[in-house]
Structures are given as C-alpha cells and as structure tokens.
Amino acid sequence: MANDTTxxxxxxxxxxxxxxxxxxxHLTRAQIQRMWGLDATTCxxxxxxxxxxxxxxxxxxxxxxxxxxxx
Numbered sequence: 001m002a003n004d005t006t007x008x009x010x011x012x013x014x015x016x017x018x019x020x021x022x023x024x025x026h027l028t029r030a031q032i033q034r035m036w037g038l039d040a041t042t043c044x045x046x047x048x049x050x051x052x053x054x055x056x057x058x059x060x061x062x063x064x065x066x067x068x069x070x071x
Contacts, residue, residue: 011036011046016055019066026065
C-alpha cells in the first residue's frame, strides 16, 4: 500500500507541475488519462485528490483546471 501511495504522490507532483507550467490548462478526465497514460482507477483517484486539495476544480464543461485560475 505504501508503494501505491508513493506512486500517487509522484503522479500528483507531475500533474501539478504541468498545470503550473501551462497557464489556463483545462482538461477533461479522458484527456488527463490519455496525456499521462493512466488507467481509469488511478486517473479517478488522482483527480479526486487534486480536487479535494483544491488544486484543481471541475468546470461546468466537465474540464479540470487550476482552482486559482479563471474559468
């Protein structure tokens, strides 16, 4: 289990870095999964964690963007 947690933490750092690097980035769940080559379960867990920590937010058009950025 610790290995899974470490892996999720590493993915979170990578995804956060990409969102910080590309201002205005808004991706759908499918785009997130495809961009980083994630399986569905891992993708959902990462999105959930990034939303719960208020780094990402889901827009009305079902895209995920930084919480501190405009829609």
